[in-house]
Amino acid sequence: MTALIEVKELDKAFGGVHAVEGVSFAVNAGQVYSVIGPNGAGKTTLFNLITGLYTPSKGEILLNGESTVRLAPNQLAERGMCRTFQQMQICMNMTAIENVMLGRHLQLKSSLFTTLFRLPSLRRNETVARNRAAELMEYVGCGDYLAAEAPAMSYGGLKRLEIARALAAEPKVILLDEPAAGLNATETAALEELIRKIAEQGITVMLVEHDMKLVMGISDRLLVLNYGRVLAEGTPEEIRQNPDVIAAYLGG
């Protein structure tokens, strides 16, 4: 079986700082694959490389066997990749539901002519998109905000809204960067449930998270980064027993 995402000897340097160095791993379709590591380990940088926001200094990233290092984020979205951000990226100049509808951008192609005259075909598609977005907001648990402007939402609501937007794009793989950060215990439990549901749909999930209970419970495999390098890779069981990890991270 070929991997959905394959990363080979990946390197990213900012000036003198090697944020990611010689990182290799593979994610199979349908897995929940988590990346853990202390602050500044290079987790977000790795996600930025995979999603095309950064260009690698060296190395290779393959999506379904195709090299993606020259592709822009929107081209990766066309290939079924979507993500959320540690520093939330919500369009505060739109309503909550419009943010989710934005996620359907690639499914909603309409010509300028159709748009300017608001022809019936566009109205129909918009209604479908709006209903689908509303469903997704219920699904991720921010159904209370169907009529809200984005800036009026709570922090936890916005975090879920970002996931709804990513799901609206109907991705094959979704990358979540610290979705539980800033959430309380109840919200985190709900999030775990949500990630499970997403994975059950057959969507491959890549997850960066500091909450060890969440990560160990949900992941099929884990990658442990430290100072930009791979410290360990394996199943949650293997990671738990890895002496390097215990020494450098879990034990500390």
Place this chain on the structure above:
Amino acid sequence: MLNGVMQSRLRGLIILALILMVLPVFFGNPFHYELATQVAIIAATVVGLNLLVGFAGQISLGHAGFFGLGAYFTGIATGTYGWSSVPALMAGAIAVGIVAWIVGRPILRLKGHYLSMATLAVGFIIAIILNNERAITGGPDGMSVPAFEIFGWELSSFGRYSLFGLDISGVQAWYMFASVVLLVAVWFALNLIESPIGRALRSVHGSEVAASVVGVNTAKYKSLVFVISAIYASVMGSLYAHFQGFITPAVASFEFSILFITMVVLGGMGSTFGVILGAVVLKLLPQVLADFQELETVMFGLILMLTMIFMPKGLLPTLTAVVYKRRRRKAGGTA
């Protein structure tokens, strides 16, 4: 809920139509019609500019350049070469669209002050060309433009027309025409904003990274909205040229560009009806303060600064918020 959105869109348009219809009751002489026609044409221009500035979050300090290009294209095509008005207006719009696309691609990569400077330069270059190409444009002395003509029928400020048996003057006819044009311009803008394309444009403003990871080609959409707003300016420039009957390179000047931007900022960036109010206020202000004519640009600069500091959302959104709050407080008081 969807109905609510559609209704609110159309409600604004209907209110605007009613205002435009009732307004002539307050007009005492032809000059008022003339002023209102100018306001309508300029308001339609800033509605287009607002798509770029207010919705997509990209600045243009050279938009009068496109307005001027449209005006001169029409002036030269109809005046010098005897084209009919509509083909001239359309050809001008296409030409300006192409120019905007060509200059937009590279400069829209820039952000903030760099984009301001680049668009400023585009405006300056256009104004300089219009000033210097005396053989074609008449240079700083300007050129006269024939009346608007469609299927052999002329719309002239000095004409007399009959509408449903009613005898109306040329400026009255122009006012009606400009009102319809403004309504169409607003309708297009509202349709554009509330669409997949409109969300993509607004997401470029809201978060470029968020836009790109859901598949929005941000560079493409920036170019698109730049071209659309330039075409708005060009078409309105063409009509302005016909209406005025005489144009000078002042239509493409820096002062005019600043006036447009001030209208957008004062009225309310991202508020289609707000920027119309901005156009009305700033076009009427110099009439009221006729004594301060030399200080006009300074005054606009001051208004721009004060709005940004004290009323960053702009006139109409701020007023709406105040009214909304009052009403809620009243409702709360009686409950």
